[in-house]
Amino acid sequence: MRSYYTWVILKRELSSYFATPIAYVFIVIFLFLSGIFTFYLGNFFARSQADLSPFFNFHPWLYLFLIPALAMRLWAEERKSGTIELLLTLPVTVAEAVVGKFLAAWVFTGIALALTFPIWLTVNYLGKPDNSVILAGYLGSWLMAGGFLAIGSCISALTKNQVIAFVITVVVCLAFILSGFPLVLDFFSGWAPQWLVETISSFSFLTHFNAIGKGIIDIRDLIYFLTLMAFWLFATAILIEMKKAD
Amino acid sequence: METKVEIRNLCKHFGSLVAVDDISFQVNRGEVLGFLGPNGAGKSTTMKMITGFLTPTAGTVTLDGYDIIQQPLAVKQRLGYLPEGAPAYPDMTPAAFLEFVAQIRGLQGADKQRRIGEVVTRVNLSSVLQQPIDTLSKGFKRRVGLAQAILHDPEVLVLDEPTDGLDPNQKHEVRALIKAMAKEKVIILSTHILEEVHAVCTRAIVIANGKIVADGTPAELEAKSHYHNAVTLTVSATAHQATEIRPALLKLSGVAKLELLQEDATHLSYLILPKSDRLIVAEVSQCARENHWKVEELHVEKGRLDEVFRTLTTH
Structure with a gap:
């Protein structure tokens, strides 16, 4: 994979977010909802603790709906408008296109996340939080967004219908959030071997996200998210290669 | 070494449907090859295989000696392609779009600006450079597609229905453009407008049901008519x-x-x-x-x- 080509595709994608209302709608809704979640549902003030856990705790649920909305267009739109034919007959590899488009979306969520900085300012104004924990929280949140996006990218590659891509991505992401929950584990524990149940449980976004959010950046949690992204992007590339003309 | 594009025993199956059935031909520099055939005959499928978008079920496509399967990037660098319907990113302006394609094509700095400028003049795009492609008329969209295809001055140009949906004046312009580039390039275009074959092609291949049924100069094809010499x-x-x-x-x-x-x-x-x-x-x-x-x-x-x-x- 050649970074120059990935970079050119990333730039094009990212500028295309801002050329349409997508970027602004996404950012406004994201900031609005994270505000509501943090201050009303999360009882930010009433807790009177100088940390951002009410803010980060809602991120998996916020991402569950917002990220698939961002990811659904990644490939479905290229297919629908026929630009996939243009893009893939330019001298770039499928891998460069897949990674470039994914990175653009990931950088974009990074921008949206960075724009929540007033919350960080607020908590620093009101008290003396441990900023390294907050930074770890941001990192964990961004990594989790990347995981959601990689899943969404793969599912978007399957269809030219964005609504279908959205719905399926939400369901798959929900499974990844819930896979640590008894609801899901009970379904498997009846018949599946113990190692499988444990594997499923270890796939949960929440387990790894919460671990990073505590401020302990364990290499295993980082590896979890990075391999998750790599796996889904690899699957995206294979799917695109297999059915680019469908 | 004059043979630029060589297609050998090319086949494409979609499930049980045989879209392209054992097609072979060669195209040399200076030739403008018109691909004729009814809708669904396999014209676009063949072009998609030549440009590397579709993987053939069997057979090879080589361009200047490079194989599309073995060295896809080398082929794609030497090739300009206008896909059917001239797709382009609707939210971009032609200026931004051409800038993107130029960068992907590896053009840089002054050279890039010069090429973009040349192509914009050549296809008459300067009046709409800053409008989103979405809002452009069909004729302008087609020109954006053409501009993108010729931006890097490729040796081989593959144009899928380049004049489809254009008005007579625009058709004339596009044909004049193709003719002007014909000498130093290999041009393969598909059409179902027969007058176009007369207007621009030096050679025509007729395909039906995925097979080549005729290959010759437009005059040779006409000679097959009952009305020849009537x-x-x-x-x-x-x-x-x-x-x-x-x-x-x-x-x-x-x-x-x-x-x-x-x-x-x-x-x-x-x-x-x-x-x-x-x-x-x-x-x-x-x-x-x-x-x-x-x-x-x-x-x-x-x-x-x-x-x-x-x-x-x-x-």
Whole structure:
């Protein structure tokens, strides 16, 4: 994979977010909802603790709906408008296109996340939080967004219908959030071997996200998210290669 | 080393459907190859395989010696492609879009600006450079697609229906552009407009049901027509003279058949079909002179491509 080509595709994608209302709608809704979640549902003030856990705790649920909305267009739109034919007959590899488009979306969520900085300012104004924990929280949140996006990218590659891509991505992401929950584990524990149940449980976004959010950046949690992204992007590339003309 | 594009035993199956069935041909520099065929004949599928978008089920495509499967990037660098319908990112402006394609094509700095400038002038895009592609008319969208395809001055140009949906003036412009580039490039274009073959192509391949059914210059294709070398004759005469004129024409040794074009009070007009490959114009004109007909029109038909096309592609 050649970074120059990935970079050119990333730039094009990212500028295309801002050329349409997508970027602004996404950012406004994201900031609005994270505000509501943090201050009303999360009882930010009433807790009177100088940390951002009410803010980060809602991120998996916020991402569950917002990220698939961002990811659904990644490939479905290229297919629908026929630009996939243009893009893939330019001298770039499928891998460069897949990674470039994914990175653009990931950088974009990074921008949206960075724009929540007033919350960080607020908590620093009101008290003396441990900023390294907050930074770890941001990192964990961004990594989790990347995981959601990689899943969404793969599912978007399957269809030219964005609504279908959205719905399926939400369901798959929900499974990844819930896979640590008894609801899901009970379904498997009846018949599946113990190692499988444990594997499923270890796939949960929440387990790894919460671990990073505590401020302990364990290499295993980082590896979890990075391999998750790599796996889904690899699957995206294979799917695109297999059915680019469908 | 003159052969630029070589297609050998190319096949494409979609499930049980055979879209392209063992197609082979070569195209050299300076040739403008027109790909003709009814809708669904396999034109676009073949072009998609040449440009590396579709993977062939069997067979090879090589460009300048590079194989599309083994060295796709080397092929894609040398190739400009206008996909069917000229897709482009709708939310971008032509300026931004061409900038993107130029960067992907590896053009940089002053060279890049110069190429973009040249291409914009060449396809007349300067008036809409800053408008989103979404809002452009069909003609302008097509030009954006063309601009993108020729931006890096490729050796091989593959154009899928480059004039589809354009008005006559725009068609003329696009054809002039293709002709101007023809000398130093290999150009493969698909069309179902037969006049286009005359206007730009030096060679035409007709495909039907995924197979090549004819390959030759437009003139060679026309020669397959029943109307090849047929003579149209119009004489100024009254209707009752027709009873003398018709038998006189049919008596000529080279004449196979007479088709009535018009018979009214003042004019008689016939299309005279020759027996296979005979040139009958001399006979006909001599006959007219001997009988002192007042000839108003006498011309030789080259053949009718649409008729050839229909015979070749329907069974």
